Amino acid sequence: MDDTLYLSLQRRAQGANLSLSDFVRSVLAQAADPRGRYIYSSQDELLGIVIQILTLVATSIGERSPQLLERGMQDAKAVLRERGLLDPEQDR
Structure with a gap:
């Protein structure tokens, strides 16, 4: 495994609060x-709710203060990048 991949996996593991081996x-x-399911599917409903809440908050803030x-x-x-959760291709 090359160093870049290793470091990326290590950051993702830390962000998930897992050892590298467990991650x-x-x-x-x-x-x-074989069914291609996401292994943390029990969290999908919670993730959907959080996304909806954050969208409402961002819309409200954006209407009041685009700079904020x-x-x-x-x-x-910055937080996502620090935890290795931001794809470098999306970080532009």
Whole structure:
């Protein structure tokens, strides 16, 4: 495994509060699932609710202060980048 991939996986594991071994095992289990299900599917409903709430909050803030919304988006990207959750292709 090259250093870049190793470091990326290590950041993702830390962001998920897992050891690197546990994180890699979960990724491999997901890839090996014959039905192609997401291995953390029990969290999908919660994730959907959080996305809806954040969309409402962002819309409200954006209407009142576009500058504040932009600053919040930059802060969010920084946190995602720090945890290895932001795809470098999307970080533009």
